Amino acid sequence: xxxxxxxxxxxxxxxxxxxxxxxxxxxxxxxxxxxxxxxxxxxxxxxxxxxxxxxxxxxxxxxxxxxxxxxxxxxxxxxxxxxxxxxxxxxxxxxxxxxxxxxxxxxxxxxxxxxxxxxxxxxxxxxxxxxxxxxxxxxxxxxxxxxxxxxxxxxxxxxxxxxxxxxxxxxxxxxxxxxxxxxxxxxxxxxxxxxxxxxxxxxxxxxxxxxxxxxxxxxxxxxxxxxxxxxxxxxxxxxxxxxxxxxxxxxxxxxxxxxxxxxxxxxxxxxxxxxxxxxxxxxxxxxxxxxxxxxxxxxxxxxxxxxxxxxxxxxxxxxxxxxxxxxxxxxxxxxxxxxxxxxxxxxxxxxxxxxxxxxxxxxxxxxxxxxxxxxxxxxxxxxxxxxxxxxxxxxxxxxxxxxxxxxxxxxxxxxxxxxxxxxxxxxxxxxxxxxxxxxxxxxxxxxxxxxxxxxxxxxxxxxxxxxxxxxxxxxxxxxxxxxxxxxxxxxxxxxxxxxxxxxxxxxxxxxxxxxxxxxxxxxxxxxxxxxxxxxxxxxxxxxxxxxxxxxxxxxxxxxx
RNA sequence: CGGGGAGUAGCGCAGUCUGGUAGCGCACCCGGCUGGGGGCCGGGCGGUCGCAGGUUCAAAUCCUGUCUCCCCGACCA
Numbered sequence: 196x197x198x199x200x201x202x203x204x205x206x207x208x209x210x211x212x213x214x215x216x217x218x219x220x221x222x223x224x225x226x227x228x229x230x231x232x233x234x235x236x237x238x239x240x241x242x243x244x245x246x247x248x249x250x251x252x253x254x255x256x257x258x259x260x261x262x263x264x265x266x267x268x269x270x271x272x273x274x275x276x277x278x279x280x281x282x283x284x285x286x287x288x289x290x291x292x293x294x295x296x297x298x299x300x301x302x303x304x305x306x307x308x309x310x311x312x313x314x315x316x317x318x319x320x321x322x323x324x325x326x327x328x329x330x331x332x333x334x335x336x337x338x339x340x341x342x343x344x345x346x347x348x349x350x351x352x353x354x355x356x357x358x359x360x361x362x363x364x365x366x367x368x369x370x371x372x373x374x375x376x377x378x379x380x381x382x383x384x385x386x387x388x389x390x391x392x393x394x395x396x397x398x399x400x401x402x403x404x405x406x407x408x409x410x411x412x413x414x415x416x417x418x419x420x421x422x423x424x425x426x427x428x429x430x431x432x433x434x435x436x437x438x439x440x441x442x443x444x445x446x447x448x449x450x451x452x453x454x455x456x457x458x459x460x461x462x463x464x465x466x467x468x469x470x471x472x473x474x475x476x477x478x479x480x481x482x483x484x485x486x487x488x489x490x491x492x493x494x495x496x497x498x499x500x501x502x503x504x505x506x507x508x509x510x511x512x513x514x515x516x517x518x519x520x521x522x523x524x525x526x527x528x529x530x531x532x533x534x535x536x537x538x539x540x541x542x543x544x545x546x547x548x549x550x551x552x553x554x555x556x557x558x559x560x561x562x563x564x565x566x567x568x569x570x571x572x573x574x575x576x577x578x579x580x581x582x583x584x585x586x587x588x589x590x591x592x593x594x595x596x597x598x599x600x601x602x603x604x605x606x607x608x609x610x611x612x613x614x615x616x617x618x619x620x621x622x623x624x625x626x627x628x629x630x631x632x633x634x635x636x637x638x639x640x641x642x643x644x645x646x647x648x649x650x651x652x653x654x655x656x657x658x659x660x661x662x663x664x665x666x667x668x669x670x671x672x673x674x675x676x677x678x679x680x681x682x683x684x685x686x687x688x689x690x691x692x693x694x695x696x697x698x699x700x701x702x703x704x705x706x707x708x709x710x711x712x713x714x715x716x717x718x719x720x721x722x723x724x725x726x727x728x729x730x731x732x733x734x735x736x737x738x739x740x741x742x743x744x745x746x747x748x749x750x751x752x753x754x755x
Numbered sequence: 756c757g758g759g760g761a762g763u764a765g766c767g768c769a770g771u772c773u774g775g776u777a778g779c780g781c782a783c784c785c786g787g788c789u790g791g792g793g794g795c796c797g798g799g800c801g802g803u804c805g806c807a808g809g810u811u812c813a814a815a816u817c818c819u820g821u822c823u824c825c826c827c828g829a830c831c832a
Contacts, residue, residue, distance in 0.1 A: 205765085207765090207766060207767095207782095208766075208767085208781065208782080208793075209766060209767050209781085210766095210767095211766080211767090211825095212761085212766090212767070212768085212825085213761080213824070213825040213826080214825090215825085215826070230824090232823085232824085233823080233824065233825085281832070284832060285830085285831095286830090286831070286832085287832095302832085303832090334831085336830090336831070337756080337829080337830050337831070338826095338828095338829090338830075338831085340825085340826085345831085412831090602832095661791095663790065663791055664790070665789095665790065668790095695793085696789085696790070696791095696792080696793065696794065697790070697791045697792055697793090698791085698792035698793045698794080699792085699793045700791095700792085700793090701791080701792050701793085702792070702793055703793090714791075716790090716791055717790085717791085718791060719791090726791090
């Protein structure tokens with residue numbers, strides 16, 4: 196029953212005052228979603244249709260690679276999470292039942308699915324497996340934001356693969372690459388598959404599926420043939436003008452100049468002619484000096500990955516005691532290992548002199564200090580990969596695929612016997628996909644001044660019929676009939692049969708953004724036609740009354 | 756967690772400084788006109804001013820506490 200006169204589609208003329216992101220504003224205005232609390236959202240009927248269309252696409256692609264759909268509970272015993280070592284995670288909602296037993300609201304389902312597999316799988320003959328489900332996930336996010344883009348409760352497709360070894364895991368992973376590529380395409384999104392950080396939980400490889408748009412929370416570095424999350428991106432730095440070489444470093448007075456900017460402008464050299472020293476403390480209280488070009492920034496994720504262990508920036512007093520006055524430190528004479536960033540080309544640089552109010556000029560890496568090469572800087576716009584220039588765009592992470600390895604099979608005891616009767620750990624992968632984010636990304640990428648303009652595959656309805664004419668009129672009668680005919684042709688039709696003005700109906704139709712709008716009014720009816728407008732580009736055409744439904748369906752099939 | 760902002764009718768807001776009958780636009784309801792881009796006329800409904808305590812003859816307004824929401828940052832296995 197999708198006559199607008201009886202359908203729950205509360206549209207708003209104005210966006211909520213607190214809304215910032217385009218998708219947030221439009222999805223609320225169009226009557227797709229409503230907020231319940233910080234990070235809690237209701238999907239209204241039309242919004243839920245969008246969500247379910249995305250879900251169906253994901254389901255079909257998962258089934259196509261041999262995925263088996265199931266369902267696991269959100270509420271789980273804390274014990275499982277203690278066993279996997281994830282009970283301490285801040286974002287995990289924890290609660291107690293009436294008997295005082297500790298429970299959690301699951302944020303993903305590795306623990307449960309691995310437990311089942313551990314119990315049931317005995318032999319290499321039982322592998323591989325691809326298990327998945329759509330389920331509510333709960334995360335106590337520090338800061339929910341932007342409508343359904345970042346919420347504390349959301350539905351996610353999670354799949355888990357179980358394989359005999361790393362090579363077999365690669366195969367399962369590759370299947371997911373294929374499935375995910377198709378899901379993103381079918382949702383009508385512009386997207387990139389980017390290299391991603393594997394995070395603290397380890398793992399042996401990860402990609403994220405990113406949909407570029409202004410409201411995105413992630414940044415991706417993109418060049419021809421290259422795409423990576425900025426967190427892990429790597430590229431060639433833009434060169435800086437070489438400085439005249441000196442036989443040995445030379446002290447230059449720089450009173451009060453403790454910033455790159457101040458020193459560079461005092462010496463009339465570009466920022467990139469300086470070397471920046473970033474002192475860090477490792478676990479065992481060891482100090483290291485990370486050295487990179489003055490115009491570059493340390494990427495802490497890359498640095499941590501390069502170190503293979505956590506670190507923290509050194510405090511000012513530690514620097515003063517072990518190296519030199521903060522603001523004037525440098526690699527020359529430093530009594531600690533030096534990590535030199537890959538962005539530093541051979542040549543002479545200006546560095547801190549490890550004494551107050553002085554810098555050194557003509558410092559050459561290798562000649563004046565020894566070092567270990569690392570790649571720990573944040574890539575910038577204009578850097579290059581294989582000669583092509585990097586650009587950086589904000590993007591929404593719609594999905595991610597991740598090789599877990601034995602991270603969960605080990606603590607949860609998921610093992611099997613191989614052909615030789617030897618016990619082996621199962622190799623796992625996990626793969627998430629957020630339908631809500633896919634929907635929001637589609638809105639972000641396709642909206643215009645009038646509202647949403649859905650890709651055909653995820654629109655709440657295929658066609659919206661707008662009838663202009665009062666109850667009992669010839670226009671109404673024709674529109675009523677057309678409504679039925681289009682439905683019989685298999686289209687999802689929204690029929691605006693409200694007793695409202697044409698302006699209001701057109702405005703609402705454009706806000707909701709169904710791919711086709713059919714207008715039935717006296718003007719065209721008299722001419723023996725009805726008007727069909729494509730939401731994208733607002734192109735209007737007319738079709739003859741006799742076979743209007745068939746022609747409209749034909750138009751719809753040809754849409755992107 | 757740090758910084759900033761906001762809670763008054765369904766939505767968007769004014770009123771708070773300077774205490775004195777709670778307002779505006781849109782939406783909604785009734786009647787009529789209109790019928791291809793939020794049209795017009797007339798008449799209506801709707802609010803414990805986030806919550807609790809305090810000051811006062813009197814509190815949306817002043818004081819104290821508390822809850823909630825938003826934005827920026829941190830964070831986001």
